[in-house]
Amino acid sequence: MDFSSKFLENAVNEVSRLPGIGKRTALRLVLHLLKQPKEHTKYLTEALTQLRNEVKSCKRCHNISDTILCDICSNSNRNEEIVCVVEDIRDVMAIENTGQYRGLYHVLGGKISPIEGVGPQNLNIESLVEKVKNKEVKELIFALSSTMEGDTTNFYIYKQIEKYDVTTSTIARGIAVGDELEYADEITLGRSIINRIPFANSLKS
Amino acid sequence: MDFSSKFLENAVNEVSRLPGIGKRTALRLVLHLLKQPKEHTKYLTEALTQLRNEVKSCKRCHNISDTILCDICSNSNRNEEIVCVVEDIRDVMAIENTGQYRGLYHVLGGKISPIEGVGPQNLNIESLVEKVKNKEVKELIFALSSTMEGDTTNFYIYKQIEKYDVTTSTIARGIAVGDELEYADEITLGRSIINRIPFANSLKS
Numbered sequence: 001m002d003f004s005s006k007f008l009e010n011a012v013n014e015v016s017r018l019p020g021i022g023k024r025t026a027l028r029l030v031l032h033l034l035k036q037p038k039e040h041t042k043y044l045t046e047a048l049t050q051l052r053n054e055v056k057s058c059k060r061c062h063n064i065s066d067t068i069l070c071d072i073c074s075n076s077n078r079n080e081e082i083v084c085v086v087e088d089i090r091d092v093m094a095i096e097n098t099g100q101y102r103g104l105y106h107v108l109g110g111k112i113s114p115i116e117g118v119g120p121q122n123l124n125i126e127s128l129v130e131k132v133k134n135k136e137v138k139e140l141i142f143a144l145s146s147t148m149e150g151d152t153t154n155f156y157i158y159k160q161i162e163k164y165d166v167t168t169s170t171i172a173r174g175i176a177v178g179d180e181l182e183y184a185d186e187i188t189l190g191r192s193i194i195n196r197i198p199f200a201n202s203l204k205s
Numbered sequence: 206m207d208f209s210s211k212f213l214e215n216a217v218n219e220v221s222r223l224p225g226i227g228k229r230t231a232l233r234l235v236l237h238l239l240k241q242p243k244e245h246t247k248y249l250t251e252a253l254t255q256l257r258n259e260v261k262s263c264k265r266c267h268n269i270s271d272t273i274l275c276d277i278c279s280n281s282n283r284n285e286e287i288v289c290v291v292e293d294i295r296d297v298m299a300i301e302n303t304g305q306y307r308g309l310y311h312v313l314g315g316k317i318s319p320i321e322g323v324g325p326q327n328l329n330i331e332s333l334v335e336k337v338k339n340k341e342v343k344e345l346i347f348a349l350s351s352t353m354e355g356d357t358t359n360f361y362i363y364k365q366i367e368k369y370d371v372t373t374s375t376i377a378r379g380i381a382v383g384d385e386l387e388y389a390d391e392i393t394l395g396r397s398i399i400n401r402i403p404f405a406n407s408l409k410s
Contacts, residue, residue: 001298002302003298004268004270004275004277004294004297005269006271007255007256008260010252011253013252014249014253015249017249018234018238019233019237025225027295028225028295029223029224031294031295032223032224033256033257034256034269038257041253041254042257044223044253045249045250047215047219048216048249048250049247049250051235051238052239054212063209064209065209070209088236089209090233092209093207093209097206
């Protein structure tokens, strides 16, 4: 791409460094900003700068927060003895949206993935093991992706904490609500049969 | 979406105002920036701010430029008597990439679209008519989208300049190079037959 302006080229290059945004999309976004009043660009850049410089990581659960302890960790109505282990803050938002969970979270910040160069030392695993060791936690719920990396991470953490007195569970895998059996894959369907639940329980919620 | 941080919410809202970017994509982009070193956000915001504040519109062709006259308009090797009329600067880049055109451009900044509230007065049409009136131009090439809005804009401009001594042409519509006839739509195929060219001409370039 040949640009008629160095400023334009520079802006397009920076925007296209974002994940999933190629040069053409970047050009479209940047030209959109040029057509809008200058305030739009000002608000956008200020919001990003402020976020990057001001935002904190909750020192207890590593969720993104404006304060030292996030709103969930500092809420006295939540059950502090149950901790749900998730990959990132989007998972916290997703689980919070269900309204079904009243415990705390622990955000790992990713999952073990040798291909992407992410090892256990890059994740918030040590602080989780500390919590278990100090008996702050009675139950750990693993809520990671059902992928090779997710399972590896689950297993790694499990090996670190199995010697301590803590209950561990993993979120149920099975047929999604609304799904038809014939379209489910065999592994999911197989697991949903092995991990069947009393019918009366399925009437709840 | 419930955010655990006001800064995060604000940043996601601003990013999702960009065209084609929803809240989920915005969240993904913003979380990516949070994982990167602070410099990435700094470079990105600086590039956008600089672009928005410093970039100019070429006073002759309205192309984006860092100087008063863009590189194309100030290039003495280009034929100043031929002007190609395009919608926006992406079209200039696309035509420049072909390496087939040595004239100048005139960037309208859009096309007439009553639905989107864009009338002739919102486009750089007056300055184009002035160029024709002042006999700066011998040939105008219309290179707008082959849509209702593009055709309307072509026609509107044509009506403004037909009384002056200027040749007008429009880029050829036809079967794309590499396309198979059976998949072409009837209108395109029909036009490509009506506007057939001497076979010898098709051997050039």
